[in-house]
Amino acid sequence: MKDWILDLSLKRPKQLYWFMALFTLVLAGFIPTIQIDTDPENMLPAQQKDRVFHNQIKKEFQLYDAIVVGVVNATTVFNPQTLKNIHQLTEQVLRIDGVVSSDVMSLSTIDNIQQEEQGTIRFEWMMKQAPSSQSKATEIEQSVRQLPLMLDTLVSADNKASAIYVPIKNKDESYQISKEIQQIADQLKGDDEYFITGLPVAEDTFGFQMFVQMGISAPMAAAMIFILMLFFFKNLQLVIAPMIVAMATVIGTMGLLIACGFTVHIMSSMIAIFLMPIAVVDSVHIMSEFADRFKPGQNAKQVAKEVVSHLFKPMLFTSVTSTVGFLSLALTPIPPVQIFGIFVGFGIMLAFIWTITFMPAYISRMSPEQLEKMQNKFHQKHENSVIDRLMNIFANISVRYSKILLLGFVGLFIFSMYGIQKIQINDNPVRWFKSDHSIRVADKVLNKHFAGTYDAFLVLSHKNRDALIQGTVSQLAEKVSKISNQKLKNELTVKLDDFSSQRISIGELIAIIDDAMFNVEGDDVEHLEGAISLIEETASELNYFTQPDTLNYMSELQLALQKTGLVGKTNAMTDLIKTVNRELKSGEASDYVLPETQAGIAQTLLQFQSSHRPQDLWHMVNPSYSRATIWIQLSSGDNQDMTRVIESVDKFVKERPLPEGMELQWAGKTYINVVWQEAMVAGMLDSLFSAFIVVMIMMIILFRSVMFGLLAMLPLTLTITFIYGLIGWIGKDYDMPIAVLSALTLGLSVDFAIHFIERARSIFNQTGDFNTTIKLMFEEPGRAITRNAIVIAIGFTPLLFAPLVPYITVGIFLASIMAASAIVTLLMLPSALNVLKRFLFNTQPTKGESHDI
């Protein structure tokens, strides 16, 4: 196959060029249909159970994603000017298209319940009009402070900040809506400051920044690599070739990804910048080798053919091992990471194919003058270059101090293992922005003033509901069967069936029987009355979340959560009931309790429903009272903090078991982040482990030696351990980009080992002397490895200028990985070879099959 490809490339270069151009252009045609996806929820598959539940809860309780606008005043927001601003801002926000106006929460849209004069209770808008005087403003302050659901949520405890929650129908509009809000705020008078944040804004803004990243960082990486290669090869025409390979690879891969209908997530937005340096590496090998072998007057085609057929196997192996590293990401349960792994893997193989077909064709078609020019420049000796001096040092110490070095590596390994124990697994999508980004600033300010802008929901459900309904249905069926009026009996049987399958509510069923009462006589009246009292009994059991025991448990759970100090605040129907109860009774704190009976609770809720915003109740409990939420506000979106909250709830439930019939589940964005992160950590271990095994088997097959195979795995093992150990020691959180790096390291750093061992064996076979081998190894092979490490490391540095933190993290760590990996390979392998030479090399050189590269 190798020969066939080479023939094709060398004999029909024009057809090849056309094919390559066409292939790339067709795929490029799909790029304009790009769909950006910034929803962290998509880190989980659409069918993942926590995600499905989360969305079900969002729908059931009509919890829209909200933009949070914070109005901050240096002394107090309760002054006429600031309140006027809040009023005005809210009025205009309500008019913005795409805002769920009935759910906007602001001082001017909420209801106040309070005692008026002795014995009266009053529902009124908290701030229908902006107050005209300071005393009126102070009245509003006093009212808000009486409402536990609003304090710390809508107004900060220090009075210096007030929030406006702006739920939006479609979060794709949030960036634009937040800009509109900003414009409105900019025109307001006074010395108030406005901060706009909220997850939808963060996500949408993030998407915008991703475009910026792809538009700037990827071309910068290309430019960087181009300059670097120009520096190494000093021949413009030659250097254009690997750039063409890189471009064709990147465009082809991204085009295919988009053509396959995948959205571009934060991970896949990095594909271009990953492929760029990797794609040129093989070309660098071909160019180096060609420059080495080609002598003026030779047939360029012939030399190119020799070079490529020579390099075919090692290039195939390095490409396949890198691909395996990336493909292993497909084993993680995180779809965007899977897509990233699969397409980078594809891109590497595409780069391999373009390299071995395009490069020989291109080189062999260069003019003799160009070739000669390249020759001259390339063979200039640069004895005193930094790389050469470094190679000399490496050559010396690796042989002289083999044992000490190896001991040092063992020490480093142990040190790193300790570091790994210290790794903090944590992530927070808002931290993906740089700390001076306006979203991070707003996030910080608002979370300082309020109970927290991060949401999690404890969802409590009545799990016996269905059994209860079915039990009642069979009892009712018995009563209905006794009815003598045949027509009514049939009708009720149908309705009972409707109720059984929950097509009609229990209230509707009662209404039907109630109506029927007027058209019956004799014993039937008794049967129907019996049925109604039975249904009413069931109804009060079904109204699980109006039962005092249930609500008392909820209250205790909230209190326990509050006591942990981990949560900013909890909000639930219990708080609402207590508030209304207090105002119905004395208005004093002593009456801030739950009523003692189910009827008392139901009637308190009926009162709340006589306010301006009765629908607010359905954010806390569903209309069948079978499920309720506790909204937990957290001032930190860190997964670690959320995990601690989950643990504290688990602990509470262990000490105070859930009431019979209650089920507890989690929902909310902050919780979902924890779920995908946990899935990712576990998935990454699997992926790393399986990739490690596959690569090791490949190494053993490649070298036809278990010893050499294992040896090839040593440098990358140490590099990965070292990098993660370092992350543990310096206290950098293990987040998504860091997690992905393990697979990359494995795929990239094994390349160095392959090249080193192959060359070492081949040189030993020629020289038969170990010391000479090592000396020669640090000539051309050492330089090639170093050069490649530099190309890749520097190729990733444009990521440092990216506007988003995950890109910067990847840039820094990839550069470090390349450096560590090259150094470890060049020091560890010769030391190990030196110590183990008796077992690895025959003292007498034998002419075996060629292994040289």
Added chain:
Amino acid sequence: MIFNKNLHTFMLVVFSISSLNVLAETANELSAEQIVSKANLSAYYAGSDGRSDARMKIVDEQGRTQLRQFVILRQDLSDGGDQNFLVVFSRPSDVRGTVFLVNKHPLSDDDRWLYLPGLDLVKRISAGDKRTSFVGSHFYYEDVSGRPPEADNHQLTGQNEQYYLLKHSPKKPDEVEFSYYTTKIDKKTFLPMEIVYFNDTNSVIRTVEVTSTKEVKGYPTVTESKITDHKLNGYTIMQFKFMDYDIGIPQDIFSERSLRTPPEDWLKRKPE
């Protein structure tokens, strides 16, 4: 032509003073104020007193329902003037016995009381805002008790064979959530058959439709109406049954005493 048709209708309907008035004044081209005043009487002041069973089905955006069932007793102190209401809840069973007592004063604040049996609590409700939800439905308190004609400026915008078309603008726009509303008032019964509320961008925010009427003791009476809240995407259907008029409810029924001990005799349904 209109006259003839009305005359024909007139001959068929049960004789009553109010329908006589209707006829007489229809002929004389009523002013907007007159139409509204008649509609007010027709919708809220039929007979000198009355009772009705009412059932509300409240349906939210997701199609989830809640039911409320209650009896309304009403007594007019003067036509178009003060009225007394007693509203006693029977369902859902956990709010059974909850009572509202209202002394309505169209020209000043209403007096409202509330009794909650579950808390054994009698409470006065401050007059305040009448545009709050009526027990969680999409009806406002004012939709049930009646918005005084004096609160708005009225304008007759058109008419057809069946309806007067009017537009009403609030005199105190700050106190209401709408900027104006339109009504379709039936020329025969003077019942407002459709009310549409608009906000300041001329979008419809609420719609009240009368979906069924019948005549009870000669009074045209709404038996079912539907209100849709276009902002919340929910609606409430209110059904009236077992209506009766001019039954002679004593005035002391509408006192605080009835809160704790509802007047069972007057609440009982009588077959229609």
